[in-house]
Amino acid sequence: MINVITKKHWFLRIFPSAFLIISLYFIPVSFLRAQPDGAKLFKANCSSCHRVDEKKLTGPGLKGVFERVPNQEWLYSWIKNSSKVIASGDAYATKIFEDNGKVTMTPQEHLSKEQIDAILGYIKNPPVSLAKPPDPIPNPSSHEKTKDDNSTFYFLIIISALLFVTILVLSSVKNSLQNVVNAKKGLPPAPEFGFRESIGLWFQNHKVHTVLIILLLVLYGSTKGWYALKGIGVYQGYSPAQPIKFSHKIHAGQNQINCVYCHHSAEKGKTAGIPSINVCMNCHKGISSGATTGTSEINKIYEAAGFNPETQKYDKPQKPVKWIRVHNLPDFAYFNHSQHVVVGKQQCQTCHGKVEEMDVVEQKSPLTMGWCVDCHRTTKVASSGNGYYEEIHARMKSKNDGKDFTVAENGGLECGKCHY
Ligand code: HEC
Numbered sequence: 001m002i003n004v005i006t007k008k009h010w011f012l013r014i015f016p017s018a019f020l021i022i023s024l025y026f027i028p029v030s031f032l033r034a035q036p037d038g039a040k041l042f043k044a045n046c047s048s049c050h051r052v053d054e055k056k057l058t059g060p061g062l063k064g065v066f067e068r069v070p071n072q073e074w075l076y077s078w079i080k081n082s083s084k085v086i087a088s089g090d091a092y093a094t095k096i097f098e099d100n101g102k103v104t105m106t107p108q109e110h111l112s113k114e115q116i117d118a119i120l121g122y123i124k125n126p127p128v129s130l131a132k133p134p135d136p137i138p139n140p141s142s143h144e145k146t147k148d149d150n151s152t153f154y155f156l157i158i159i160s161a162l163l164f165v166t167i168l169v170l171s172s173v174k175n176s177l178q179n180v181v182n183a184k185k186g187l188p189p190a191p192e193f194g195f196r197e198s199i200g201l202w203f204q205n206h207k208v209h210t211v212l213i214i215l216l217l218v219l220y221g222s223t224k225g226w227y228a229l230k231g232i233g234v235y236q237g238y239s240p241a242q243p244i245k246f247s248h249k250i251h252a253g254q255n256q257i258n259c260v261y262c263h264h265s266a267e268k269g270k271t272a273g274i275p276s277i278n279v280c281m282n283c284h285k286g287i288s289s290g291a292t293t294g295t296s297e298i299n300k301i302y303e304a305a306g307f308n309p310e311t312q313k314y315d316k317p318q319k320p321v322k323w324i325r326v327h328n329l330p331d332f333a334y335f336n337h338s339q340h341v342v343v344g345k346q347q348c349q350t351c352h353g354k355v356e357e358m359d360v361v362e363q364k365s366p367l368t369m370g371w372c373v374d375c376h377r378t379t380k381v382a383s384s385g386n387g388y389y390e391e392i393h394a395r396m397k398s399k400n401d402g403k404d405f406t407v408a409e410n411g412g413l414e415c416g417k418c419h420y
Pocket residue numbers: 042045046047048049050058059060061062065068069075078079082096097098100101102103104105106108119
């Protein structure tokens with residue numbers, strides 16, 4: 001009875017597959033792209049002062065904030081411009097302002113309502129790895145439960161439901177056609193099939209389509225999952241405005257101040273460090289105005305150091321500068337500056353770009369695992385005249401017939417070297 005539908009109705013046969021292919025490949029793109037990325041927006045605009053768990057930074061931890069604040073509208077106005085809300089005499093606003101040492105939150109007028117919604121969504125459902133301390137060796141599955149993956153998942157459910165309905169409709173159309181044909185031939189009406197039977201039958205009789213559908217689902221799931229995984233936590237191009245308009249172009253570029261004059265621990269330890277305000281004062285006690293910003297920015301140095309330019313004494317209270325962190329690896333990854341700068345003899349610029357030409361620092365490298373590993377695969381260890389690993393290096397070289405070897409060959413791809 002299956003082949004009764006004649007070639008005229010070929011479109012009925014390919015319709016479900018065509019429908020599925022089209023939906024899978026066109027709708028999800030707009031569906032996923034339409035949503036601003038809450039994680040990125042949060043990191044760019046809020047993470048310098050807030051965490052999504054209960055821990056306080058400059059601002060309160062945002063876990064459970066939805067239960068604390070008066071209402072959703074309040075949140076929009078507060079996030080856009082908290083000073084306005086405080087100025088309006090709002091009781092809750094005044095209270096948290098005072099509870100948090102009267103620190104004013106940066107106004108975020110540039111954020112659209114959709115973007116704020118995305119941020120709030122992210123605060124509501126932060127990735128698991130942020131909410132609890134990471135496993136010693138991170139478990140990739142804990143990274144999959146993010147928003148992107150959720151929407152993909154819901155989308156697949158919707159698609160499956162649509163496919164389901166389509167199959168139902170088609171099988172009933174087919175049944176009717178069959179009955180018309182049967183009636184003409186004077187045969188009894190075709191037997192009615194139950195719900196599950198008709199679906200089973202459809203798949204049985206459309207083996208090619210079934211294989212295609214399964215292949216597509218697998219392909220779709222894995223590409224989306226892969227991109228979602230790759231995209232998490234990549235903040236290339238991140239370039240936040242700093243509390244003092246410090247310019248590397250003026251200092252490291254025009255005035256040729258050595259990077260390690262300020263970032264002195266880059267040669268000694270794990271972190272490069274941000275210089276303390278005293279380092280600025282070494283020069284700025286004397287230089288009280290700049291060519292582009294006059295006294296306004298340099299006065300902030302004085303305020304931070306508790307320095308009074310009139311008396312030339314440190315007779316005021318200090319107010320530490322809250323520099324906003326640009327580069328930030330997840331806690332579970334270990335990176336050591338001195339190992340790269342001193343032992344590996346890598347230039348700052350290889351990883352950070354031409355900082356000496358930047359007025360505002362920008363993250364130039366993706367800081368992903370792939371980025372680390374690619375360099376380890378291709379970079380030869382600077383073994384000659386390198387006291388640090390002399391013995392190891394000599395041994396490696398003799399194993400390698402005196403040829404240079406890459407970081408990878410020296411164990412630079414072992415998980416435990418970069419993950420605690
Ligand atoms: C410069 C630091 C800073 C930045 C950046 C910042 N906040 Fe805040 N935020 C605060 C402080 C401090 C408070 C506490 C109230 C006060 O002192 O003004 C606060 C309070 C809040 C509150 C109310 C918390 C509560 O417990 O009721 C929310 C919600 C909030 N911020 C959301 C955001 C969001 C969303 C962003 C990013 C778009 C952001 N904040 C960016 C410093 C900041």
